Amino acid sequence: MAYNTPDDLRYAKTHEWVRVDGDEVTIGISDYAQQALGDVVFAELPSVGRTLSAGEPFGVVESVKAASDVYAPLSGEVSAINEALLDAPETLNSDPYGEGWMLKLRPSNLEGEQNQLLDAAAYTQHTEDEASKH
Amino acid sequence: MNNYEPPIFELSGTGKIGANLPEVDVPTAELPQGLLRDDDLPGIPELTETEVTRHFTRISQRNFCIDTGMYPLGSCTMKYNPKVHEEAARLPGFAFAHPMQTAEQSQGALQLMYELQNYLAELSGFDQVSLQPAAGAQGEFTGVLVFRAYHLDRGDTERNEILVPDSAHGTNPATAAMVGMKVVEVKSGRRGNCSIEDLKAKLGPRTAGLMLTNPNTLGLFEQNIREIARLVHEAGGLMYGDGANFNAILGIVKPRDVGFDFMHYNLHKTFTTPHGGGGPGSGAVGCIAELAPFLPGPVADKDGATYVFRQPAKSIGRVKSFWGNFGMLVRAWAYIRTLGAAGLREVSENAVLNANYIRVRLQDVYPVAYDRPCMHEVVVKGQLKEAPQARTLDIAKRLIDYGFHPPTVYFPLSVPEAIMIEPTETESKRNLDAFCDAMLTIAQEAAQDINILKNAPTTAPVRRLDEVGAARRPILKYDRAKFRELRREEDPVTADDQLFVPSY
Numbered sequence A: 001m002a003y004n005t006p007d008d009l010r011y012a013k014t015h016e017w018v019r020v021d022g023d024e025v026t027i028g029i030s031d032y033a034q035q036a037l038g039d040v041v042f043a044e045l046p047s048v049g050r051t052l053s054a055g056e057p058f059g060v061v062e063s064v065k066a067a068s069d070v071y072a073p074l075s076g077e078v079s080a081i082n083e084a085l086l087d088a089p090e091t092l093n094s095d096p097y098g099e100g101w102m103l104k105l106r107p108s109n110l111e112g113e114q115n116q117l118l119d120a121a122a123y124t125q126h127t128e129d130e131a132s133k134h
Numbered sequence B: 001m002n003n004y005e006p007p008i009f010e011l012s013g014t015g016k017i018g019a020n021l022p023e024v025d026v027p028t029a030e031l032p033q034g035l036l037r038d039d040d041l042p043g044i045p046e047l048t049e050t051e052v053t054r055h056f057t058r059i060s061q062r063n064f065c066i067d068t069g070m071y072p073l074g075s076c077t078m079k080y081n082p083k084v085h086e087e088a089a090r091l092p093g094f095a096f097a098h099p100m101q102t103a104e105q106s107q108g109a110l111q112l113m114y115e116l117q118n119y120l121a122e123l124s125g126f127d128q129v130s131l132q133p134a135a136g137a138q139g140e141f142t143g144v145l146v147f148r149a150y151h152l153d154r155g156d157t158e159r160n161e162i163l164v165p166d167s168a169h170g171t172n173p174a175t176a177a178m179v180g181m182k183v184v185e186v187k188s189g190r191r192g193n194c195s196i197e198d199l200k201a202k203l204g205p206r207t208a209g210l211m212l213t214n215p216n217t218l219g220l221f222e223q224n225i226r227e228i229a230r231l232v233h234e235a236g237g238l239m240y241g242d243g244a245n246f247n248a249i250l251g252i253v254k255p256r257d258v259g260f261d262f263m264h265y266n267l268h269k270t271f272t273t274p275h276g277g278g279g280p281g282s283g284a285v286g287c288i289a290e291l292a293p294f295l296p297g298p299v300a301d302k303d304g305a306t307y308v309f310r311q312p313a314k315s316i317g318r319v320k321s322f323w324g325n326f327g328m329l330v331r332a333w334a335y336i337r338t339l340g341a342a343g344l345r346e347v348s349e350n351a352v353l354n355a356n357y358i359r360v361r362l363q364d365v366y367p368v369a370y371d372r373p374c375m376h377e378v379v380v381k382g383q384l385k386e387a388p389q390a391r392t393l394d395i396a397k398r399l400i401d402y403g404f405h406p407p408t409v410y411f412p413l414s415v416p417e418a419i420m421i422e423p424t425e426t427e428s429k430r431n432l433d434a435f436c437d438a439m440l441t442i443a444q445e446a447a448q449d450i451n452i453l454k455n456a457p458t459t460a461p462v463r464r465l466d467e468v469g470a471a472r473r474p475i476l477k478y479d480r481a482k483f484r485e486l487r488r489e490e491d492p493v494t495a496d497d498q499l500f501v502p503s504y
Helices: A030-036 A108-116 A120-132 B049-061 B084-089 B106-124 B136-153 B173-180 B196-202 B225-234 B328-362 B392-401 B428-449 B450-453 B465-470 B480-490
Strands: A015-019 A024-030 A041-043 A055-064 A066-069 A074-080 A105-106 B128-130 B159-165 B182-186 B207-213 B238-244 B264-265 B285-287 B297-302 B306-311 B380-382 B418-421
Touching: A015 A108, A024 A030, A030 A055, A041 B450, A041 B465, A105 B465, B106 B128, B106 B264, B106 B297, B106 B306, B106 B328, B128 B297, B136 B173, B136 B182, B136 B207, B136 B238, B136 B264, B136 B285, B159 B173, B173 B182, B173 B207, B173 B285, B182 B196, B196 B225, B225 B238, B238 B465, B328 B380, B392 B428, B392 B450, B428 B450
Parallel strands: B159 B182, B159 B207, B207 B238, B238 B264
Antiparallel strands: A015 A024, A024 A105, A041 A055, A055 A066, A074 A105, B128 B285, B264 B285, B297 B306, B380 B418
16 A cells, blocks of 8 residues: 655654644654554544653544554644544544644654654655564 | 334334323322423333334344354454353342342352352462452453552552553553553564563563453463563562453463463353343452452451351452342353363363364465464454455455354454454354355455445345444434434435334
8 A cells, every 4th residue: 555655754653743843843643544543533632731751642543443542752742732633533534744733742852852753764664564564 | 024123212102002000199299300301302202012022022133142143253252151051140049139138148149159269269370369340341440459559558659550562452551541550552572472672671660560461362372471470570560461361271371370460350251151232241350369458349258167258458449339240150150160170171272273273264365463373363364365455344244244243353453454253162163164164255255346345244234334424423312303314315215204114
């Protein structure tokens, strides 16, 4: 299957994407993640102001198949959430990198942590490795 | 046969009545205003006794159950429930016992509980069993509460993390979170077992314990279980055994011997008490002596020749009213006594043999998740070489047309397009073959014409349901207009109002 993996984003191994924009980052789930999950029927998001550490689950995405945690790719404070997803979780399927964004974060250690994230090529390799594991 | 059965409200007719109530001989009183409902519910349907009987009998005939066919739902152990257990549970001395009777008046019931505790302890190697929890997840909840109480009692106040492998049942992280623990996931390695490297990385002074199902939910035995237990214990944590898959190791492995400190038993899986209607289940728990003082009580005990209830010294308290789901305890006791030690071992041997038989018959067509002997269940993938458009969901739906309940699908989450098959020991070879034949025929159908699968099921009362729509926009209460609109969409010939109501 082909996945859309935009070059201008960074990715976590747990299939979240990050778009750095000044002192704020936007976070969502990758096209690979939304295809693996199937039709999303419910999304749970954290409250604005919550402090997350990198690797901590910040929400849940539930599809007909499964409920999966979504992990914070970076540490920081939640500055905004995409409330539209609560009513229209299917946006995570139709537009994962655009209207389907999940939250905005003010990172507390962007310099230190962003090296942990993958670029598009490395992430594509990672998804291929995952698929061949079984 | 007309398969269609409307909601009971559609059958209602004003003034119809199915019961003769006696004249009121006490003063009538108005209900408090604040308690009256003022929403637009359609009220209580009015029907005759004949209509009520036919409505519910017809619905009950749609029910697929273990008494009507094979139910290979992986991880659920849908084995046959012997009918003699029903007789035992309905013996008047058990069925009419009142939970408020004293221990003195309930010696027979207490004896049964005491003996069942001992049998379950013997099977697991543990020192004490409590029959309180009402189901597996409550057993897990109980276990994590006991872990917390144990650590706190020792003044070890920093242990707030529970480790859970990524192949675990969803209830493991859920119950740990219920207790207020932080859930830390441990990854599976290449052979489907818990990764030792990842475990080492995640253990620490905050580790309260590890929750592990063995065999795990991939149907694989955790061969490193002793090493895992040693590492967890060295870190000061405790080992929780999820008994969901106990059916694979009865009389062969005692969980205590491989390093577990606590486990729950699913009496409704391993010990043939019914799963019927969503319950009641029974999630008895057992543990080592060091944890026994914290168990929920009361537990049954013996004082000389008399059976008594005893509350463990540092008990976490009750987790269930009265004495657990007592009727289930009678059935489990009857099962254990009927089979005896040799028979229980044979249960597991046959459960494992049956799953491996299916694995070998299917593996050339349905890739197995892990190419190694499995335990009581096998995980294959609905990824067909000859029909790449086929999905696990399509295969599951098509199985309904062949008269089988579909296996568990899309679980465990770590296996793409997972199909998890647990035949149990109570299916005959003839039946196992019929199931495998159906699976193989479905693969051929998929290669010939994928629509055969995409349109399935065709023989069930309803066709492919809109599961996404149902989850995104659930209709949670009866609405006459909405019902009729949907019904017309589904079946245009019912445009005539008469056709909404079948004649019985």
